[in-house]
Amino acid sequence: MATVPKVEVGTDYKEKYGFFVPEEYVFKAKRGLNPDIVKEISWMKQEPEWMTKMRLRSLEIFRKKPMPTWGADLSVIDFENIFYYLKASDKQSKTWEDLPPDIKATYDRLGVPEAERKFLAGVSAQYESEVVYHSLQEELTKKGVIFTDTDSALRDHPDLFKEYFGTVIPPADNKFSALNTAVWSGGSFIYVPKGVRVDIPLQAYFRINAENMGQFERTLIICDEGSFVHYIEGCTAPIYTTDSLHSAVVEIIVKKNARCRYTTIQNWSTNVFNLVTKRAMAYGDATMEWVDGNLGSQITMKYPSVYLMEPGAKGDVLSVAFAGKGQHQDAGGKMIHVAPNTTSTITSKSISKGGGRTSYRGHIKIYPGANNCKSFVKCDALLLDDESRSDTYPYNDVDAENVTLGHEATVSKVSDEQLFYLMSRGIARAEAETMIVNGFIEPFTKELPLEYAVELNRLIQLEMEGSVG
Amino acid sequence: MADFEIKDLRASVEGRQILKGVSLSIAKGEVHAVMGPNGSGKSTLSHTLMGHPGYAVDGGEVLFKGQNVLALEPDARARLGMFLAFQYPVVVPGISMANFLRTALNSKRGYDGKDKSKQVTPKEFRSMLKGELEVLHMDDSFLPRYINDGFSGGEKKRAEILQMAMLKPEIAILDETDSGLDIDSIKFVAEAVNRMRGPELGILIITHYTRVLEFIKPDFVHVLVDGKFVLSGGPEVADRLEKTGYSEWGKEETAQPQEVA
Structure with missing residues (x-):
């Protein structure tokens, strides 16, 4: 199996792209998207060259392709205002x-x-x-x-x-x-x-x-x-x-x-x-x-x-x-x-x-x-x-x-008929509605492992109460 | 003394007045039958008493435990001790009968997800169910089935009575519980209802036909025609209807079901 030595990759990219890398390198997260950021991500991860090239090629494709307009409205996304790579420490x-x-x-x-x-x-x-x-x-x-x-x-x-x-x-x-x-x-x-x-x-x-x-x-x-x-x-x-x-x-x-x-x-x-x-x-x-x-x-x-x-x-x-x-x-x-x-x-x-x-x-x-x-x-x-x-x-x-x-x-x-039926048994309106919704998605829920199914039902209950933002 | 009192109840559906002043007093321990031809207002009476949103109250009141229940939502009426056995039980997909029964029982007991002492325990639930299922000649296999989904006519009606047995109401309205049932099912259902009869339960049976009254003997019979009671009396009223049908009120309908072939 041909493994690419990690250090070599890093060095390689330093030379190739002229990065100055101090001993104690601290990655500074930056907003926006450009080839330098993509190269930096790849370098940070010490990736083989083919992956760096693939990333850069993909960036080109991303830029050329128009925003899809056939579905939901995506026009409000501001690609320049996004962090594309954050180290775990930045997220904390x-x-x-x-x-x-x-x-x-x-x-x-x-x-x-x-x-x-x-x-x-x-x-x-x-x-x-x-x-x-x-x-x-x-x-x-x-x-x-x-x-x-x-x-x-x-x-x-x-x-x-x-x-x-x-x-x-x-x-x-x-x-x-x-x-x-x-x-x-x-x-x-x-x-x-x-x-x-x-x-x-x-x-x-x-x-x-x-x-x-x-x-x-x-x-x-x-x-x-x-x-x-x-x-x-x-x-x-x-x-x-x-x-x-x-x-x-x-x-x-x-x-x-x-x-x-x-x-x-x-x-x-x-x-x-x-x-x-x-x-x-x-x-x-x-x-x-x-x-x-x-x-x-x-x-x-x-x-x-x-x-x-x-x-x-x-x-x-x-x-x-x-x-x-x-x-x-x-x-x-x-x-x-x-x-x-x-x-x-x-x-x-x-x-x-x-x-x-x-x-x-x-x-x-x-x-x-x-x-x-x-x-x-x-x-x-x-x-x-x-x-x-x-x-x-x-x-x-x-x-x-x-x-x-x-x-x-x-x-x-x-x-109304389903609600009336459940309520006529003493079940409050909100709970009856939740039951009906959970019943509606039951064909889905029953395919989930039990703990997920239980959580999903509880979550639907919260959504129904309108308390989930 | 009346425990449940309907006073001059008037109700309409889609702007048309169907109940034109119905009054009736039920004491716990009594069984009342309301009989009437098609279109007399029987369904309107049962739906209005339980609070169906499609029925508008135009006047009157229904007093139970010191409250006018017409001001309450259906679930509050149920928790107060009312029960309606539906003529056409509603299918609710995706919810098992077991889950439904348990939820209803917990609601009746005032369990709101917090005070665990009010919650029915699995053991208690199972033992309650077991006894009632036997009386109704039903078995466990219907518990995982969805509410009324794919139930035969007989299964639906038995399931209604099972719910009644579990919830132990003080006033139960049985709406055409005999319709669509074969004679065996009527017997099982009647046996279960008769078992529940007693000083803690008042029953209102709503029916077109006299047949069910052979199995559940009423103390009082009221005849409803065009939204009003036209005759009230003891069990002999049912006998009279069995012979002459509703003809004395100008309705050419018998009070006996067609023989089921």
């Missing part, structure tokens, strides 16, 4: 007292442990449940599974990394994948060897720190033939950040007969623009499942997708979005049927309240020759009041034969 400058009261209240109500809430609030840079994490790591290592943060993976597994990085979502895919490739930092890297089943869900939670929960994290998962892994990212507690842009990229390769499930529960504070590209390639008889829950943020645009590359591949997206006052959740899924005899389903559930807006945006593409494919899309929207809004934008391109394509969409309100 906040204190608990600086936090908005509503965020603190939510932590209280959810019963988030002290250490964890400090991390989530950005007050502490580390939250590691050491004991659990280390015993888990030992077990995984025995099986040959790699589970680490993405920066370490680039350093410790350079060949594997280079083989797959950017192959599922190339920088030029869209403006924000280009941005992420230019400035990415942190994220998770998972490799599951042939035939290995990882029985317990791998959670970013075991090892969350400021590095892998950054604004521009990059996740890469490779499931080798016949393997299985379930990865869980995020948590239901709100993540508070003063940075307004979160733009992640998640790439997954699911090889023959393998199965991968990727579960996300995200609850960004409501100042955040959450623009995420998630895509998987599924090969022969492989299964890819996205379970995606979006609660917070100001604007979310996220459409997990599966490219069904070989016969028998199967793709699933199950998503839930909750939009409260001032929020726009533009979410959905994409299924690209490249090979014949592939199947896909997208199930989307959205809830709008207090003038919030949800959109389902989906794309089913069936390529010529991809005959005998099946795809089914179901989107259900629940509106909690008259000011809220929900839209559906399904796009279907079918160029093959014997294709079964189904689409079902419903928009409903919390019905």
Whole structure:
């Protein structure tokens, strides 16, 4: 394995780009985006040259690509006013007292442990449940599974990394994948060897720190033939950040007969623009499942997708979005049927309240020759009041034969009859409404591990009370 | 002495007055039946008593435990001790019957998530359920099912009575509980209701047909036609209706159900 010596890389870049690096180098975070900042990020991380070049190339692409205008309104993002790389120590400058009261209240109500809430609030840079994490790591290592943060993976597994990085979502895919490739930092890297089943869900939670929960994290998962892994990212507690842009990229390769499930529960504070590209390639008889829950943020645009590359591949997206006052959740899924005899389903559930807006945006593409494919899309929207809004934008391109394509969409309100029924049993209005909403998303909740399901239900309860900012 | 008193109740639906002055006094321990042909205001009576938002009260009052319950939300009426067994129980997807029953029971006991002493314990909940399920010839398998979702007509009605048994109301309104039931289901339901009869419970049975009254014997029968009581008396009123139907009030409807083939 050809490893690039760390020191050499640093020296190399110092010479090449003329950096003056004192012995006691202190990285000064700067706002804005330019090639120098990108080079500096790469240098700080002591990355190999190919990655630096890829970052710079991606920056060019980002600059050239126009801002997408087909979805939510992104015109207010000021790219020059963002920190693109912060060392963990810079992120600790906040204190608990600086936090908005509503965020603190939510932590209280959810019963988030002290250490964890400090991390989530950005007050502490580390939250590691050491004991659990280390015993888990030992077990995984025995099986040959790699589970680490993405920066370490680039350093410790350079060949594997280079083989797959950017192959599922190339920088030029869209403006924000280009941005992420230019400035990415942190994220998770998972490799599951042939035939290995990882029985317990791998959670970013075991090892969350400021590095892998950054604004521009990059996740890469490779499931080798016949393997299985379930990865869980995020948590239901709100993540508070003063940075307004979160733009992640998640790439997954699911090889023959393998199965991968990727579960996300995200609850960004409501100042955040959450623009995420998630895509998987599924090969022969492989299964890819996205379970995606979006609660917070100001604007979310996220459409997990599966490219069904070989016969028998199967793709699933199950998503839930909750939009409260001032929020726009533009979410959905994409299924690209490249090979014949592939199947896909997208199930989307959205809830709008207090003038919030949800959109389902989906794309089913069936390529010529991809005959005998099946795809089914179901989107259900629940509106909690008259000011809220929900839209559906399904796009279907079918160029093959014997294709079964189904689409079902419903928009409903919390019905007076259901409310009256529950209330007639003594259940107060607010609790009855919460029950109905939790019942509505139950098809999603039941796919979550129990502790996440319980937390999600509690969070919906808080959202319903309107006490979550 | 009346424990539950309806005084000159007037109510309308979509601007049309349906109840035109209904008065009725129920003491705990009594079973009253309200009978009437289609369109007489039976559903309006049950919905108005429980506080359905689609029914507007135009006048009158309903006194229970010293309060005019017409001023209360449905949940407050329920916590005060009222219960409505629905004619058409509502489907609520995604919530299990077990969760629903437990939540309702906790609400009835005034548990608001804080005072744990008011919360029903799992053991207590299970033992309460077990006894009631047996009487209604139901088994555990319906507990994880969603509220009324995919229930047969008989299952829905039995589930209503199960809720009543668990919540132990002091005034229970049974709205057309016999409709859509086969004879076995009526017997199970009636057995369960009769078990609950006693000095702590007043019952108001609302029905088109006399059949259910063979199994749950009323103390008083009131005939509702065009939003008013036209006749009140003892069980003999039901016998009279069984013979002549509602013809004496100009309604060509019998008070006996069509034989179910």
